[in-house]
Amino acid sequence: MKHLISLIELTGLRVLGTRHSAKKIRTLVSKMLDDDGAAIIDFSSVTLTQSFADELLGPLLLAQGPGLLKKLSFKSCSEDARAVITFVVGQRLRDFHEQNNPERYKADGGLSIA
Numbered sequence: 028m029k030h031l032i033s034l035i036e037l038t039g040l041r042v043l044g045t046r047h048s049a050k051k052i053r054t055l056v057s058k059m060l061d062d063d064g065a066a067i068i069d070f071s072s073v074t075l076t077q078s079f080a081d082e083l084l085g086p087l088l089l090a091q092g093p094g095l096l097k098k099l100s101f102k103s104c105s106e107d108a109r110a111v112i113t114f115v116v117g118q119r120l121r122d123f124h125e126q127n128n129p130e131r132y133k134a135d136g137g138l139s140i141a
Contacts, residue, residue: 049082088119
């Protein structure tokens, strides 16, 4: 089952900038993914910082690696949000690669951003 997480509806905020707020959302995403589901994070009407994106996605990517991106996708990203997410995902997948399996690393990890 795919769960839709609308960040604007969940937070009521147009600017998502703190690691603290990202941790709460990451906990929700993680629970949805642990329940053998998939999640779509909807970035409609929000702006995000690199810190927020890194706290939201970084620990999940470090724990699950590229396989996470088969269960998690992103919707309605602005050009800026797309750039931030792409950067964070790339950095964290490189970190995962360095820690776990350097010979099988795929740079984009199957990232799906719309």
